[in-house]
Amino acid sequence: MPQLNSGGGDDLGANDEMIPFKDEGEQEEKASERVSAERDLDDVKSSLVNESENNSSSSDSEAERRPLPRESFEKPRDYLAEAVRRQQQEAGFFKGPHYAGYPFLMIPDLSGHYLPNGALSPGARTYLQMKWPLLDVPSSAGLKDARSPSPAHLSNKVPVVQHSHHMHPLTPLITYSNEHFSPGTPPHLSPEIDPKTGIPRPPHPSELSPCYPLSPGAVGQIPHPLGWLMPQQGQPMYSIPPGGFRYPYPTLAMNASMSSLVSSRFSPHMVPPHHHGLHTSGIPHPAIVSPVVKQEHSPGGMSPSMNSKSPITVKKEEEKKPHVKKPLNAFMLYMKEMRAKVVAECTLKESAAINQILGRRWHSLSREEQAKYYELARKERQLHSQLYPTWSARDNYGKKKKRKREKQPQQPHQHQHQHQHQHQPMHEAEKSLGSQNKKQCIQYFSSDKSCDSPASSHGSMLDSPATPSTALASPAAPAATHSEQAQPLSLTTKPEARAQMCEFVRVTIWRGDHSGCKTRMVDKSSTGTFLGM
DNA sequence: CCGCCTTTGAAGATA
DNA sequence: TATCTTCAAAGGCGG
Numbered sequence: 001m002p003q004l005n006s007g008g009g010d011d012l013g014a015n016d017e018m019i020p021f022k023d024e025g026e027q028e029e030k031a032s033e034r035v036s037a038e039r040d041l042d043d044v045k046s047s048l049v050n051e052s053e054n055n056s057s058s059s060d061s062e063a064e065r066r067p068l069p070r071e072s073f074e075k076p077r078d079y080l081a082e083a084v085r086r087q088q089q090e091a092g093f094f095k096g097p098h099y100a101g102y103p104f105l106m107i108p109d110l111s112g113h114y115l116p117n118g119a120l121s122p123g124a125r126t127y128l129q130m131k132w133p134l135l136d137v138p139s140s141a142g143l144k145d146a147r148s149p150s151p152a153h154l155s156n157k158v159p160v161v162q163h164s165h166h167m168h169p170l171t172p173l174i175t176y177s178n179e180h181f182s183p184g185t186p187p188h189l190s191p192e193i194d195p196k197t198g199i200p201r202p203p204h205p206s207e208l209s210p211c212y213p214l215s216p217g218a219v220g221q222i223p224h225p226l227g228w229l230m231p232q233q234g235q236p237m238y239s240i241p242p243g244g245f246r247y248p249y250p251t252l253a254m255n256a257s258m259s260s261l262v263s264s265r266f267s268p269h270m271v272p273p274h275h276h277g278l279h280t281s282g283i284p285h286p287a288i289v290s291p292v293v294k295q296e297h298s299p300g301g302m303s304p305s306m307n308s309k310s311p312i313t314v315k316k317e318e319e320k321k322p323h324v325k326k327p328l329n330a331f332m333l334y335m336k337e338m339r340a341k342v343v344a345e346c347t348l349k350e351s352a353a354i355n356q357i358l359g360r361r362w363h364s365l366s367r368e369e370q371a372k373y374y375e376l377a378r379k380e381r382q383l384h385s386q387l388y389p390t391w392s393a394r395d396n397y398g399k400k401k402k403r404k405r406e407k408q409p410q411q412p413h414q415h416q417h418q419h420q421h422q423h424q425p426m427h428e429a430e431k432s433l434g435s436q437n438k439k440q441c442i443q444y445f446s447s448d449k450s451c452d453s454p455a456s457s458h459g460s461m462l463d464s465p466a467t468p469s470t471a472l473a474s475p476a477a478p479a480a481t482h483s484e485q486a487q488p489l490s491l492t493t494k495p496e497a498r499a500q501m502c503e504f505v506r507v508t509i510w511r512g513d514h515s516g517c518k519t520r521m522v523d524k525s526s527t528g529t530f531l532g533m
Numbered sequence: 534c535c536g537c538c539t540t541t542g543a544a545g546a547t548a
Numbered sequence: 549t550a551t552c553t554t555c556a557a558a559g560g561c562g563g
Binding site: 326327328329330331332334335350351352353354355356357358359360362363374377381392393394397400 | 537539542543
């Protein structure tokens with residue numbers, strides 16, 4: 001479990017983030033036949049590292065080594081801490097053109113999710129216009145320029161936008177003026193509160209400045225700075241209890257990253273300093289799903305809930321307690337951002353299928369790009385914890401009637417992560433089909449290059465679609481290695497072609513076990529193989 | 534209409 | 549400490 005206040009410099013579990021490839025080894029182990037391939041992968045990785053390092057003209061420290069092989073990459077803390085340090089030291093973190101591509105923003109949903117009433121600050125408006133250049137707009141020249149790769153980019157460790165899509169989803173940030181991204185630490189930052197302990201702690205130089213320096217007691221009543229957001233579906237990402245909070249801080253103390261985070265994922269309303277007016281409007285905070293009650297469970301200090309209450313009362317409050325959602329993790333952020341693109345590329349609409357693609361794309365992302373999302377996620381968590389200091393993931397346990405995913409007692413080696421089961425859904429089918437060969441054929445997404453699936457393009461990788469190694473081994477990866485302009489996501493394909501290439505069908509799989517049959521999304525092109533036809 | 538599917542990651546729970 | 553479980557988003561689909 002991540003340390004919230006390690007004192008090591010980072011905050012809120014930032015240290016546990018960048019381990020995107022943690023399961024790689026496991027998967028690789030399974031695929032003994034791919035040993036040599038792995039070796040090649042290692043080589044690729046090494047070269048990648050070298051290239052990256054070479055490209056990094058900057059003399060800076062560890063951050064410089066950002067593009068690291070998996071092993072090194074597993075030290076997010078240093079990385080992030082360093083990044084932050086640099087950010088703070090160099091006021092130009094967001095200024096320099098080369099930093100333009102390192103926005104901590106999630107743009108895609110901006111309009112829909114975060115702008116309930118459509119009201120936007122000028123900055124936000126600009127932002128919106130830039131948002132989602134959308135699927136394959138070949139001529140986003142201006143944007144292209146913004147993301148143009150250059151040694152300078154790389155030298156700054158800041159993940160440079162390199163996109164297959166002409167424009168990095170996050171690129172729009174570049175449109176942000178410095179005013180919105182005023183770098184550096186706000187002078188008026190108060191000590192950050194440890195969400196767990198509620199004890200204020202001095203900001204560590206290497207950690208992000210708290211965006212909302214709230215006192216433990218005040219936190220609960222503080223309006224969510226992001227409270228303007230209202231997701232499209234009417235389900236707020238985060239929401240503020242009705243009635244809103246009073247916003248105690250005339251000026252939002254927020255550093256560059258935070259402001260970007262806020263302004264993006266959470267809302268452009270945040271940008272303007274007139275936020276206090278916003279909250280009085282009671283706009284729900286995106287994290288709160290059901291703004292039934294304005295009162296959030298008391299954060300430590302001045303909350304009434306501190307008082308001893310009868311179980312009934314407590315229960316009542318519990319019921320009324322708005323559902324504060326978990327902060328999105330890096331992948332979720334990525335998904336939100338990229339989903340629309342994938343959907344546009346492919347004919348499919350089923351999220352399950354889309355998510356598989358996204359999962360692969362995720363792995364095909366360069367470390368720098370992933371780092372951006374990890375950073376974003378970290379900020380999200382940080383923000384979330386500051387907004388809801390007493391919130392715990394456990395609070396949401398049981399609120400979602402989750403399917404009971406049956407365990408697979410017959411397969412000892414699968415008793416790993418649930419999500420690892422999910423990573424290899426073919427196992428179930430495999431059981432029913434009873435052969436490794438079949439298993440390899442069971443690709444939800446196969447040879448579709450546009451709908452991506454780096455792994456699928458490699459027959460040898462078929463049984464390990466989602467592993468990073470696979471991604472690295474994919475055709476796209478090497479490109480990424482050589483240039484941040486790699487186009488792992490293949491948006492270069494024309495939509496029509498892509499549409500053709502990306503068709504999925506639902507396949508019902510008979511499962512020999514208790515579960516009977518099961519439906520799966522399978523790429524049409526692989527259906528035949530899958531079905532043994 | 535609710536839950537499943539599917540992905541990764543974070544965090545809580547459990548052994 | 550290691551492993552397992554739940555939930556976060558999303559939207560089509562099935563019962």
